[in-house]
Amino acid sequence: MKRFGMPTLIGISFLFCIVPSWLGWFSNYIQFIITLIGINIILTVSLNLINGYMGEFSVGHAAFMGVGAYTSSLLTVYLLTENPFFGKAILPEELSILIFPISLLIGGVAAALFSLLIAIPSFRTRGDYLAIVTLAVNFIFKSAIENIDAIGGPRGFMGMGKVVKAMDNLVSFPWLIFWTFLVVVFSIFIIRNFVNSTMGKSIVAIRDDEIASELMTVNTRWLKIVAFMLSCGLAGVAGGLHAHTVTFINPSSYFILQSTYILVMVYLGGMGSLSGSVISAIVFTILLELLRPLDVWRWVATPLLLIILMLFRPTGIMGSRELLDVFPKLKKYFSSLQERLTNAFIKS
């Protein structure tokens, strides 16, 4: 599994997500849902680093997502399209394929820098302090954007649809799904490696006993800031993708309700389980879509289902285990596969 499982999984999901969308087998709605699932996976996995592995409690992930969303969409709209906010386009539309990923990256960096601003004072103490600070940050972000009239204020900001269309006109390819897919793979990869590295082990040590880990020469404050910035940066990239997927954003789309959904997905999957996060993001997004015919009752049914789930399984779907711990046979299968392949390789 260590060597071949991941590439196989990535290849299979690539085949199932991108190729059918490319060939036009999937309707726009299904493509939208796939992108949304991808974005939710990024958000959940990144928040799991703070809330699951590090044992802190951040409730304001949507604010960082919003910073990324506004930064990247402002950039693309400013540079590439003619719009009521900034006037004429600065760069030709042909550059959109290049500019889009760069703007995503800048959105992520902006979110990470913004999170640094919050991390420096917040990690002086432990406990639920971060929860309050991030909650207040949610309010501050919404209120701040509402007061900047140049980017639409409370009315929201739009124009990202033109950028996506420009990319599609240039080369017909499901660009959004493609980039979402890449970012999903990248964030799972980077967080998995981060968690398994020495730094990640120190982070788990901070969760279990902060004082003991400090005695073992772990630089707790610095590590917390690094992990927080990484997580919020990924959230910013996810926000950029989200803004270009829904093509219309306003300050209330990145408010407490969105934060709550991310939190729910993390705890539904299980604290400190990456595969749990991925599963719960997929299940939760699809569940919300399936319950759409219920209209208002959807918002009643979802929390109710989750409360019942919590009562019967108070550790989330996966607890703190990974998929391979639950299905040891899978592990055996993959390791034997690996052995056979290695043997074959040696023989040849």
Next chain:
Amino acid sequence: MTLDFFIQNFINAMQWGSFLALIAVGYTLVYGVLLLINFAHGDIFMVGAYTGYFIGTFLTNNFEIKLPFDLPSWVVIPLTIVATMFITALVGVAIERIAYRPLRNRGAHRLYLVITALMFGLLLEYGNLALLGASDRQFPNLFDKIIYSIGGITVTNIKIYVILLSFLIMGILWWIVQKTRWGMAMRAISYDRLAVPLMGISVDQIILFTFVLGSSMAALAGIMYGTAFPILRFNMGMLVGWQAFIAAVVGGIGSIRGAMVGGYILGFTQIFVAAFLPSTYRDLIAFVVLLLILAIKPTGLFGVPRRTKV
């Protein structure tokens, strides 16, 4: 700035701060005893306001089902308050019994309790939306509004009642927590959770009592909110509740005095910012001020740093 203008805003801020303080007290009580951020508390406040609305309209004979006789207002007001506090306390206790206690007994992680609380908040909020619809409700007139004008200041009798009543209630609460045996047990639980059952105190009963206290405070705040701002909306719990939570933290979560002070600080900042600047800056500046207070004093104004034994 004239003196009139200042006093006028001062009274408004006292009123708004009273609501926030009463709700913040509920957050702080539960946190002090259970170390649980009870995110459903804002929506319990909403339940209180709506229960008050239904009981109030029923007793003032404005509901579909009519009473055969009219009740005088000196009967209606206490009856509404007591019945609302009772029903809201039942809701709070029900949430404790259905969700928090089983999870606690199973030894679930503290944060799973917080998430369950969040879910219950959403459930109450959207349950209300689904059952009663998105239209706003008009809170019944329990008091006849009398407007006093002294110089350039206008004060309604409702404002005076709200401020006085909340001071009275918070005084009673302080007395319960500091002077009675139940209050002593509550403080004991937050001091040392493990030793309390050894002393023959039933932790579950004390926790129930805490929820009753917190929820009835929220109910009272709901009725007063309804009388002062008679428009009820399904998401009022979230809007006011989250702010009250932050107020509780600024005062030092777990400390009742802190919750009151925090509520008034937030109330004063919001009202005075709105008085001098466009009202859209209200939340921005209020929360920045609160964050600055927290950055300087991370445990809140009256909070005691929690010592950890190594």
